Amino acid sequence: MPRSEPTPPPDFRARLPEPKRKLWLDGALAPYALRPWFDRVLLRWVCKTYFPLSRGWAAARWADGDVDALRAELARCGVHKVSGARLARLASALPKAERAYQAAMRGWYADFHAQHRPADAHLVASERQRERAAQRLMAQRARVVPVHRRTRLPAAAFDIRDAAAVEAAHGGRAEGRVPAFPAPARPEARRTHAVPGPDGAVSWVDWPAPMAGVRDFPVDDRVRARVVEPEDRPDAPTLIHLHGIGMEPEMLVAQREPVLELARRHGIRVVRPEGPWHGSRMAPGFWGGEPALAHAPLGWLDLVQAWVGEVAQLIAWARATSNGPVAIGGLSLGALNAQVAATAARAWPAEMQPDALFLCMTSGDMLQIGFEGAMAKGLGALQAVRAAGWDHDALTRFRPLLEPQEAPVMPASRIVMHLGRLDAVMPVDGGRALARRWGVPERNLFEPWRGHFTAPLALHIDPGPLDRLAMILNRL
Known part of the structure; x- marks a missing residue:
């Protein structure tokens, strides 16, 4: 059956439209909505409604x-x-x-x-x-x-993998018998035509995923990312920004995003990848990111292994297409992966090493997130993992594959951290401990009195952490 041509909407222009603003997010109601009460509402909605x-x-x-x-x-x-x-x-x-x-x-x-x-x-x-x-x-x-x-649905189709399966997949990496995060092959990228957008020219880049066909990863899996480039700056700095679990902006009508606005406001090229198992990369029979929870701890280890390798390839692509510096970063799950990549990069070629790091809602203690975090409890993941025989001691062995173990490849002065003092998903103590261990300067550490959801949402009305990162990149 022939495909019908896309019909332009009545307000059509030859550029992607400006996303509509929301009063509760970036308008007059934002200071009242983006408060701790909203974190509690969102956490319950995510755990008890959206994921089920x-x-x-x-x-x-x-x-x-x-x-x-x-x-x-x-x-x-x-x-x-x-x-x-x-x-x-x-x-x-x-x-x-x-x-x-x-x-x-x-x-x-x-x-x-x-x-x-x-x-x-x-x-x-x-x-x-x-x-x-x-x-x-x-x-x-x-x-x-x-x-x-x-009939109340669960948040995930839990099928927790046993110790033998995890050992077979990741035991060698945990013990150091094989490299935990080896440098992947340089990507052979395919890039789309660019189209004008409100923050700059928008295009997409993709290539075969390094872990395609491994366990829950689709055989035809491809790394895929949106690229937003500032106008009239051919060698712009680049930020590769990773999203959180279950976040799939490519599957929604375009929303206003402070990170993407860096292209227009500060001349920063923004690369926003779809994470493994998310968006167009969803595994058959799962929602976006579900295998990480449903098949924990194996699924989580697989996701981190895959995404960290993809970050290395994205850095290499960014360096091959611009002479500007490269930052990596992310929100929540994305931040957890970015910080592991920042330390793993010490063993990667120079072309895969980032120059700066931006972490929004993160922690250096994955077991605290898993055993004390409100989302792990609310989703039933903690209960499922425990019922399958996993406890704190059994999981400790795999911490080197989930947490940064060394100093990152970039100087501490180029690390920006944005933590929520009232974060119940990733308790702020874990993020603060990581900042102290790395020596992140106070001027690069932002700690608003908000939680896991409202702190990043408040970047719509106070993009200070992003502005600080942009200043660092534009001075390199």
């Missing part, structure tokens, strides 16, 4: 309209008492949105990789069609609400 709905959504997406397959998939995660009528409605809800998304993606690839560059108008329309189709697919989580109300 995501579990049902992933099951229905995998079933692809087959009621029996959906019933079996829900039973696999302990959900049995669902009426046939509800199952039928849920099973039939996703295929249409899935087909529309896949069609939009095929058209997007054809347009953005066309031999002859299409007009800006066509590329903008194609990207907007892709993001709308992706958001409609993600929004099908609402179809899971009737099932979740009657």
Whole structure:
């Protein structure tokens, strides 16, 4: 069936539109909304609503309209008492949105990789069609609400891997018999045409993922990143910014993001990758990032191993395409991976070593996050891991694969840390201890009286930590 051409919206211009502002996030209500009470609300919503709905959504997406397959998939995660009528409605809800998304993606690839560059108008329309189709697919989580109300869904399909499986996959790395994070091969990147955007020219880059086909990673998995470049600065500094777990901005209609605005405000090129198992890289039958939790601790170890290697490749790509300095960083899960990469890079070639580091909501103590963090408890991950026989002592052996063990490759003066004093997900003590160990100067340490969610959201109204990073990069 021939693909219909993207239809430009009525307010169409030959550039990606400016994201709409939100009163509660960057308007008059922000100082009242971005307070600790909102952290508590968001934490409960994420743990008890969003991720459980995501579990049902992933099951229905995998079933692809087959009621029996959906019933079996829900039973696999302990959900049995669902009426046939509800199952039928849920099973039939996703295929249409899935087909529309896949069609939009095929058209997007054809347009953005066309031999002859299409007009800006066509590329903008194609990207907007892709993001709308992706958001409609993600929004099908609402179809899971009737099932979740009657039979509470778990946040993840927990299938905790035993010690033998973890040992076979990562024992050699933990003991030092093989390098924990060896330098990967230099990427053979494929880049799309660029399209004008509100913060600068937007393009995408991708290449085969180093761990494609290993355990839960899809065989055709590819590293993929959005690139936002400032105007009239060909050798701009670069920030490679990693997202948190379950965060999939490429699957939503474009939102305002202070990190992307660095391109317009400070002339910084921003590279925003899709993490392993997230967005267009989701593993079949899982929501974005779920295998890290569902198959813990193996899944978490796999994710860190994969993403750290991909960061090395992204740094190499950034250096090959600009003479400016390169920073890496991230939020939450992204920060945890960036800080491991910053220390692993000591053994990498110079072209894979970053010059600066930005950590937003992080900790140097992964076991504290896992055993004391509010999200690990709220999602049921801690309980599932313990029930499978894992305890603090058993996991300690693998800490070198999850936490930074040495000093980072860059000087402490080039590290910016943004911690929430009221962070219940990653207790602030773990981040402070890491800052002290590394000697991060006070001027580079930001600690607002906010929690895990409101502190990064408040960058919309006070981008001070990002401004500090930009100043460091622009002085190198």
